[in-house]
Amino acid sequence: MIPVAKPLIGEEEINAITEVMRSGNIAEGEGVKAFETAFAGYIGTSYAVAVNSGTAALHVALLAHNIKEKDEVITTPFTFIASANSVLFTGARPVFADIEEESFNIDPESIVEKITARTRAIIPVHLYGQAADMKSIMKIAEDYNLAVIEDACQAHGATYGGKMAGSFGTGAFSFYPTKNMTTGEGGMITTNDKNVAERSRMIRSHGSKQRYYHEMLGFNLRMTDIAAAIGSVQLGKLEGFNEARIKNAEYLSSRLSKIKGLRVPSVGESRRHVFHQYTIRLKGGSAVRDNVASLLNKRGIGTGIYYPLPVHRQPFYKKSGCNYSLPVSERAAEEVLSLPVHPAVSRSDLDSIAGALKEILTG
Numbered sequence: 064m065i066p067v068a069k070p071l072i073g074e075e076e077i078n079a080i081t082e083v084m085r086s087g088n089i090a091e092g093e094g095v096k097a098f099e100t101a102f103a104g105y106i107g108t109s110y111a112v113a114v115n116s117g118t119a120a121l122h123v124a125l126l127a128h129n130i131k132e133k134d135e136v137i138t139t140p141f142t143f144i145a146s147a148n149s150v151l152f153t154g155a156r157p158v159f160a161d162i163e164e165e166s167f168n169i170d171p172e173s174i175v176e177k178i179t180a181r182t183r184a185i186i187p188v189h190l191y192g193q194a195a196d197m198k199s200i201m202k203i204a205e206d207y208n209l210a211v212i213e214d215a216c217q218a219h220g221a222t223y224g225g226k227m228a229g230s231f232g233t234g235a236f237s238f239y240p241t242k243n244m245t246t247g248e249g250g251m252i253t254t255n256d257k258n259v260a261e262r263s264r265m266i267r268s269h270g271s272k273q274r275y276y277h278e279m280l281g282f283n284l285r286m287t288d289i290a291a292a293i294g295s296v297q298l299g300k301l302e303g304f305n306e307a308r309i310k311n312a313e314y315l316s317s318r319l320s321k322i323k324g325l326r327v328p329s330v331g332e333s334r335r336h337v338f339h340q341y342t343i344r345l346k347g348g349s350a351v352r353d354n355v356a357s358l359l360n361k362r363g364i365g366t367g368i369y370y371p372l373p374v375h376r377q378p379f380y381k382k383s384g385c386n387y388s389l390p391v392s393e394r395a396a397e398e399v400l401s402l403p404v405h406p407a408v409s410r411s412d413l414d415s416i417a418g419a420l421k422e423i424l425t426g
């Protein structure tokens with residue numbers, strides 16, 4: 064089976080963990096600090112704050128920006144549920160804008176339509192490893208005085224206009240094993256705002272700067288030095304991983320682009336797409352898509368559907384008043400199919416994937 068995602072853990076990661084375990088300092092300590100400094104350096108922000116998941120990074124970032132009850136936060140429904148749940152955690156209301164047909168990312172025009180007097184923030188998601196339209200989004204944020212929290216959980220190393228995803232507003236990254244780099248579980252907040260960084264550090268650790276003196280309500284969302292040790296090694300490998308993903312994606316597109324009824328992913332202007340997912344679109348709706356997926360699976364090719372049900376259609380979101388239609392997102396949910404392009408996929412794997420798809424779709 065060629066899996067659709069696979070973490071690449073080598074001897075370096077294993078040795079790094081062993082060293083931490085032998086040191087006896089296994090919770091948050093110097094290892095986390097070193098990982099934060101290296102990650103901030105990579106993204107190009109003044110600060111990075113490590114937490115124990117991407118979900119925590121989003122939650123903490125919103126709280127650090129003082130998002131609370133009665134506020135509205137605009138985001139995309141075509142994402143992993145954590146992007147929107149993080150808004151619910153704060154007591155604020157998620158409001159969904161529709162996406163762009165080509166990029167699958169939030170549509171700036173739709174954002175503007177959803178702005179009200181209560182809107183406080185926008186959460187663009189850099190889906191599949193490709194940056195959202197950050198030029199337009201930052202302009203809207205400036206015009207309406209809104210915070211921007213970038214869900215960069217799938218976009219480690221993606222750029223827009225030469226600038227890293229996660230460095231435009233406040234960034235939130237995930238290091239779950241399926242992502243472009245991993246720490247097992249883990250997350251990171253990136254920012255140039257000293258106040259946001261300071262508040263984030265406090266919120267992740269029971270609202271304290273100094274141990275046992277608590278200035279606000281916080282949580283325990285800390286990363287361990289064990290996870291940070293894995294992260295520091297993985298960060299050193301990230302550019303290599305991303306280059307392999309990009310090369311695999313380009314090759315697959317060259318093999319698939321002429322097949323009828325199938326659309327290969329497009330890379331938008333001024334962007335470096337790091338292909339967290341390589342997602343094609345199949346004409347004919349979910350029955351066709353699901354059938355193609357099952358035929359590929361039978362031939363040993365793993366696939367993924369990200370995401371089969373947009374967030375505004377999830378039962379508990381529907382119940383809480385999301386009774387509107389977002390047609391571009393709803394159609395995408397029925398037509399997308401992700402194929403393996405991660406660094407462990409070989410050229411011959413890609414040939415098998417392309418050959419199988421050609422057979423299935425052209426008979």
Ligand SMILES: *Cc1c(COP(=O)(O)O)cnc(C)c1O
Pocket residue numbers: 116117118119142143145146188214216217237238239249250
């Ligand atoms: C993975 C992911 C998250 C959540 O990250 P976790 O580390 O699993 O909590 C949030 N948003 C998006 C878009 C993701 O892909």
